Amino acid sequence: MTIRVLYFAALRDALGRSEESLALPPGVSTIGELQTFLADRGDQWKAIEGGKSVRAARNQRMVGSSEPVSPGDEIAFFPPVTGG
Amino acid sequence: MSVSVQEGDFDAGAEITALSQGCPEVGAVATFIGLVRTARDGSGVRAMTLEHYPGMTEKALEDIVVDARGRWHLEGVRVIHRVGRLEPGDQIVFVGVAGAHRGEAFAACEFIMDYLKTRAPFWKREETPQGVRWVEARESDDDAAVRWDDIEIRR
Numbered sequence: 001m002t003i004r005v006l007y008f009a010a011l012r013d014a015l016g017r018s019e020e021s022l023a024l025p026p027g028v029s030t031i032g033e034l035q036t037f038l039a040d041r042g043d044q045w046k047a048i049e050g051g052k053s054v055r056a057a058r059n060q061r062m063v064g065s066s067e068p069v070s071p072g073d074e075i076a077f078f079p080p081v082t083g084g
Numbered sequence: 085m086s087v088s089v090q091e092g093d094f095d096a097g098a099e100i101t102a103l104s105q106g107c108p109e110v111g112a113v114a115t116f117i118g119l120v121r122t123a124r125d126g127s128g129v130r131a132m133t134l135e136h137y138p139g140m141t142e143k144a145l146e147d148i149v150v151d152a153r154g155r156w157h158l159e160g161v162r163v164i165h166r167v168g169r170l171e172p173g174d175q176i177v178f179v180g181v182a183g184a185h186r187g188e189a190f191a192a193c194e195f196i197m198d199y200l201k202t203r204a205p206f207w208k209r210e211e212t213p214q215g216v217r218w219v220e221a222r223e224s225d226d227d228a229a230v231r232w233d234d235i236e237i238r239r
Contacts, residue, residue: 083200
């Protein structure tokens with residue numbers, strides 16, 4: 001399954017990239033599993049598993065870690081928002 | 085259009101006028117304007133840059149307006165949020181709510197700001213004499229948003 005992943009703000013700075021297309025192996029089917037998969041890339045990627053300090057959106061709606069991921073999804077990870 | 089995300093400034097007076105123009109049933113307009121300020125914690129903020137998630141930002145703001153309209157009977161709602169580089173004194177955000185009475189106008193205006201603070205994908209990066217830093221989210225903003233959940237349950 002191929003998805004698009006976006007990173008914003010301080011998390012993007014920490015990871016050194018703003019977006020990528022990603023082919024997921026079998027067994028990675030939720031937001032939480034995707035975070036674990038990405039964190040395995042190396043030390044700087046541990047930031048993606050930041051608990052409450054990392055929020056996720058699926059197809060531009062905020063979701064929790066148990067949210068499923070489907071082919072073609074746009075998944076975004078970012079720090080808690082600070083607008084207003 | 086009730087929601088705008090834009091780089092340019094806004095004319096708060098014109099927005100307030102528009103909220104009640106041609107609507108004789110409007111008896112109250114409540115507004116909030118957020119500004120860039122210096123000295124968040126004693127260090128001088130020279131400027132800030134607001135980043136957002138194009139596409140999601142507009143949807144998130146529209147969802148918040150729909151939620152507000154489900155909670156109160158409102159005659160009009162306007163939300164404007166600026167992005168890009170802003171300096172102290174610059175306007176960041178405008179929320180205007182028109183209703184028949186002040187109760188729903190005040191409440192809905194505060195509700196929209198509380199939800200915007202925790203649900204709309206904006207991030208502030210400050211320029212200070214010590215360098216550039218991302219603004220950290222505050223738990224008090226989460227608390228402010230959560231109290232509306234309780235109010236909904238009580239209704």
